[in-house]
Amino acid sequence: MKLRIKVDPDLCIGAASCVTVSPETFQLNDENKAVVLDHSQEPNGRTYERWIEVNDDEKENIFLAAQSCPTLAIFIFDEEGKQLFPEL
Numbered sequence: 001m002k003l004r005i006k007v008d009p010d011l012c013i014g015a016a017s018c019v020t021v022s023p024e025t026f027q028l029n030d031e032n033k034a035v036v037l038d039h040s041q042e043p044n045g046r047t048y049e050r051w052i053e054v055n056d057d058e059k060e061n062i063f064l065a066a067q068s069c070p071t072l073a074i075f076i077f078d079e080e081g082k083q084l085f086p087e088l
């Protein structure tokens, strides 16, 4: 399945818990903000928002990363554009 992952750089405080939980998906950039990595594509581009193809395990891991963020700076959307996390 495909998910759209977005980090709000204004909310991100560089706490890096998302990077600890899901280093395949999140990395800090030079401004200490989390960027979203592409699981399938090398080399990884750096962007605050990206569609990524995930399996069930990867999806769960990304949700755990988003839940670990102290400022809820990570947003997850499904293919229809519905926001899955944080729940509305």
Ligand code: SF4
Binding pocket: 007, 011, 012, 013, 014, 015, 016, 017, 018, 019, 026, 033, 034, 068, 069, 070, 071, 072, 073, 074
């Ligand atoms: S856990 Fe949240 S605040 Fe910390 S780096 Fe990730 S997105 Fe930013």
